[in-house]
Amino acid sequence: MTRKQRRLTLIGSAGVVLGAALGLVLYALSGEIALFKTPTEIVEAKAGFAERLRIGGLVEEGSVVRSEAATVSFAVTDTVNAVPVTYVGLLPDLFREGQGVVVEGRLDGAGIFRADNVLAKHDERYMPKEVVDSLKAQGVWEGEGGKAAN
Missing domain, CATH: 1.20.5 (Single alpha-helices involved in coiled-coils or other helix-helix interfaces)
Structure with a gap:
């Protein structure tokens, strides 16, 4: 050679x-990549997503149901549409109705989002840009400068 x-x-x-x-x-x-979607995008797609997703929005008022074995069911909404979510585990201390939240997991065939990670936000400044834009468009943004005009 x-x-x-x-x-x-x-x-x-x-x-x-x-x-x-x-x-x-x-x-x-x-396996770690998770696309971000709003509840409206999930509902309008009307098809199951095979990949991991992140859904961001507000925890819908009156939707939190706690059952045995640390299972919690709630709905994530962008004030137009809501996606039902189930989560098994301990929730963050800041989790409550009407609060901003990002959930990560997979959508099952029945249209229920099976979350394996829940992130609660203490105010809208830390929400993803897509959720903020959606809330501003609907006139319910309570970020900098107060509530948006309807």
Whole structure:
């Protein structure tokens, strides 16, 4: 083998190793990617989503139902549409009706969102931009500058 052939073989094998490492990293991250949707986008799609999702909005007033085994059912709304959510586990201290929330999980065939992670927000400044824009468009935004005009 000449010197040039050894160098090309070394560069080629390094490229294969880097390509395999990149492929493994992307495969590992693909299970952690969660698309953000509003309740209206979920309802209007009328189709189950196979991938992980994040749904953001407000916890609908009067929708929180606690049952045995730390199971909690509630609805996340953007004041136009609501998506029913079930969660098994301990909820954050800031979780309550009318409060901003982001839930992460999967939508099942019955249209119920099975959350495996619940993030409660203490005010709207930390809500995702899509939820803030939706609340502003509906005139219920209570962020900076007070409540928006209807």
